[in-house]
Amino acid sequence: MTVVDSPAPVSLQLSGRRARSERIARVLFLVAGLTSVLVSVLILWSLTREAWTFVSQVEAAALWTDGWFPRRGMYDIRTIVLGSFLITGIALLVAIPIGLSAAIYLSEYASPRLRRILKPVLEILAGIPSVVLGFFALTFISPEIVQRFSDADQFNMLAAGIAVGILVIPLVASVSEDAMRSVPNALREASYGLGARKISTTVRIVIPAAVSGLVAALIIAVSRAIGETMVVFVAAGATGGSLFSTNVLGPGQTMTAAIASQAAGTDQVVGEGLTFQSLFFVAMLLFIITLFLNLIADRFVRRVRQTY
C-alpha cells in the first residue's frame, strides 16, 4: 500500500478562540446599542406613570386658573406654556439674526484662516454652562441693558429670553454654516462665472440651496430654547409659582423652570395632592413638544444630505 502524500486538509473555519471573541464582541456592541433604546423606554415610562395619575385625577377647573401654583392646587398650564413661548420668541429674535449672519459670514465671506480662528471661539461660547448665563442675565443683562431702557423688574422674562438667545446663537450658527458649506462650490463658481457678485451669489444661490438646513437650524433653536431650564430658573424669578402674565418686563415661569422650582432646595416635593404628579405632566408635555420639533428638524437635515 502506497502512502499518497496528500496535502493537509484546508480549513476555512475561524479558529475557536477567534470565533468566540468575534461573537462576544458582536453581542456586547449590540447590547450597548440597545441601551439607547432602553433609555428612551425608561424616559417614557418615568413620565407616563405619574403624568397619567395627574391627568386622570386633576379637576379640569384647576387647569384654567389665575396662575401656576401647584402647591396650592392651581395648575394653570397656560401660564407656563405662554412663559415658554415668550422666552423662546425673545431668544429667537436674538439668536436667528445674529446666528444666521455669523454663519453666512463664516461660510461665504471669511477667509479660511480667519474661519479657523473664529469658529473655535464660537464653539467655546457654546460650552458656557447655562447657569452662568442665568447669572449673567440677572446681574448684567437685566440691570445694564433691560432696566436701563425700561422700568422692568430685576427678575424679568426679557433678560432671561436674551440670555437664552445668546445660549442658542452658536447652535444656530453651526447648523446653518454646515448647511451652507454643504452647498457644492460648483454652484458658487457657476454663479461667479456668470458675473454675479458675492452678495447675489449668497442670496440667490447659496441660501436657497441650503434652505432645508436653515429651517432645521430654526427648529433646533426653538427646541433648545423651550428646553432650557437654568437661565429662566435663575433670572426670571418665579420660584414657587407665577401669575398668568404676558408682560415680558416682569417675572415669569416656563415649563422647564416650573419643574425645577418644585424640586429645588427641598428634600421632597411637597404640597397638595397632585403637586408631585404635576411635575411629570409638565415634563411629558415638554418631551412631546421637543420630540416633535426634533423629528421635523432631523427630516430637514436629512434632506440637505440627500441633495448633495
Added chain:
Amino acid sequence: MDADLNIETIGGTRVTTTQQDTMGSSPSSPSAVFSVRDLNVYYGRFLAVRNVDVDIIERKITAFIGPSGCGKTTVLRCFNRMNDLIETARVEGDLQYRGIDLYSANVNATEVRRRIGMVFQKPNPFPKSIYDNLAFGPRLNGVKKKNELDDVVESSLKRAALWDEVKDRLKASAMGLSGGQQQRLCIARCIAVEPDVILMDEPCSALDPIATARIEDLMQEIKKDYTIIIVTHNMQQAARVSDQTAFFTTEVNSVSDLRTGVLVEFDATPKIFSNPSDERTEAYVTGRFG
C-alpha cells in the same frame, strides 16, 4: 478667403475645420481676443504654471491639451479671473484682453466674468427650474420684464440645441435633466448673458460619447459668434473641434519633486497633431506618454 476648408467625418459627426496658415505666433495679431505673454501662476509659493505665451483668435476654438496636472485648467481660469476666488493664487505676467491688462487695478473681476463666461467640468445647474437657471444671468444684469426674459430663455435654449427637449417643462427642476442635457443647459445659461468668450473646462469629461458628440456639434455651431477656449484631456476631441491647440506638460523639479506646468507648443491644430515641432508634443499626441 485664404483658408482651406477641411471636411471630414469622425464618429458619424460632420466636423468642419478651418485652417489658417498664419496663426499662433504673431504677437500683435489684430484679431487676437487674448494675448498672453510670460504668464506665471503661483499657489502660495508653489509655481503651478510658468512662461505661457498664447494668442486666442476671435471666433475660433482654441484647445488646451496635456497630461493631468500640467496646469491647463489653471491657465484657463486666469482668463476670467476665476483664480481670484482661490485665496492663495497669484498671477504674474501679461494677460491682455482686447488690449487691456486683465489684471490691472482698474479692472473689475465681476464685470470680466459677465463678458467671459465659463462652462465647468461637471455640469453644475443651479437647483432651480430650467427657466430660472437661464434667467439668472439676465436678471443680474437688470432684465426684469417677463417677456424679455422669456425671449432670452428661448433663444439661448435654441442656440444650445436644448429647446425642443425642454420647452414643455421650463418650470421643472434642472436637476432632473440628464448629464448631457445639464451641460447643454450650462452652455445655454452662459450664452444667455451674451458673453464675448466662452471658457470650457473639460466640458465633456463627465458625459457619455453621444452626449459628447452633441456638445461638440454645439461648439461648432456657436463658434460663429463666440470665441471659445476648451481644456480637454481628450486628444481626439481637441483634434476634432479646435482650430489651434496649445500643448502643456509638467516639469518635475528634481530637488523638491514639485511639478510645474509649462507650455510646450502652440500652433494650428493640424500641425500639432501631424507635424509637431517639439518631440514632447509628438510623444504625447502619438500616445507614448500621458
Added chain:
Amino acid sequence: MELSKPSDAARRGAAVVSDITRRERDIAGGVVRVVLMGALVLALLVLVVLIVDVVTGGWSVLSSSLGDLLTGTLGSKPETSGLSQAIRGSFYIAVFVIIVAVPLGVAAAIYLEEYASNGRFARFIDINIRNLAGVPSVVYGILGLTIFVKMLGSITGPDSNGRSVISAGLTLSVLVLPIIIITSAEAIRAVPNGIREAGFGVGATRWEVVRSHVLPYAAPGILTGVVLSVARALGEAAPLILVGATTGFLTTGESYLPSSLQERFTALPIVISTWSGRPGVDWRSSTSAAIVVMLAIVLVANAGAILLRNHYEKKR
C-alpha cells in the same frame, strides 16, 4: 460671410473694454459684509463681556481668599463659604461619566458604524439617539428621579433617600450618552474604508479590524467627544436639582472615600445657582468667583478638545 462680421465683433469688443474697467463701487456688498461680520463680532463680544463681568465681579474673592473658597465648606455667610463639597461632587460626576457613559457610548457607536447593517433597525436606533440628544436636560432629571432615586434608592443611597452622588453621576451619564455616541460615530465614520479593507484583506475578523485599526485611527475624534461630554456634564444643573442636589443639608460631603458616594451631594453649578439668588454684594462676589472656578475647568476642557480635534483634522 466671415468678413461681414468683424465690425460687429469690434463694436462688441469696444463695449467690453469700457464695461470691465467701469469702476462702480459695490456699496451694498460692502455694507452687507460689515453687517455680517458685525453679527459675529457681537456674538464673540458677549463672550468677552461675560468673562470680564464675572472676573471683575469675583476679583475681591479671587485675589484675597481663593484658597478659602476652594477648601471651605458651604455655609450661611459668604465670607466663610467654600466650594470643597461642590468640587468633590463635580469630580465624582466626571468620574461616573468617564466610567459609565464613555465605554457604553463608544461601544454603541462601534455597533452602529461597524456592525449594524443599514436596515430599518439601525435607522431606528440612529433616529432614537438623535432624539435623545435633543431631549431637554430637565427631563433627564425626571428619569433620574424616577429610576435612580425612587426605584433604586435602596442601592444608590439607603440613608439619603436615594439622593446621592451615585444617582447624580448615573443621571448625567445617561444625559451625555447620546452625545458620546454621536461624536464617536462621526469619528469612526471618518475612518477611510481602505483601512478596514486592508485589515479584512489579511484575514482579520471584524473585531480585530475595529480594535487594531479603526479605534486607533478614530481615537482623537472620540477623545474630543469625551472631553466635550464631560465638560457638558460638569456644567449641567437642572437634572441635579431633580435628583436632589442640595446646598443646605450636607452632613459631611467632603470625604473622597467611595463609601461616601451614597451620601447627599452638591455640585458646582448647583452652588452657583443657589448663590445667584442670595442678596447682597458679598454673595455676588462669591458667586462670580465660583463661576470663574467652574468656567476655568469647563472652558479649558472645551478649548483643549477643540484644539485637539483641529490639530488632527489638519494632519489628515
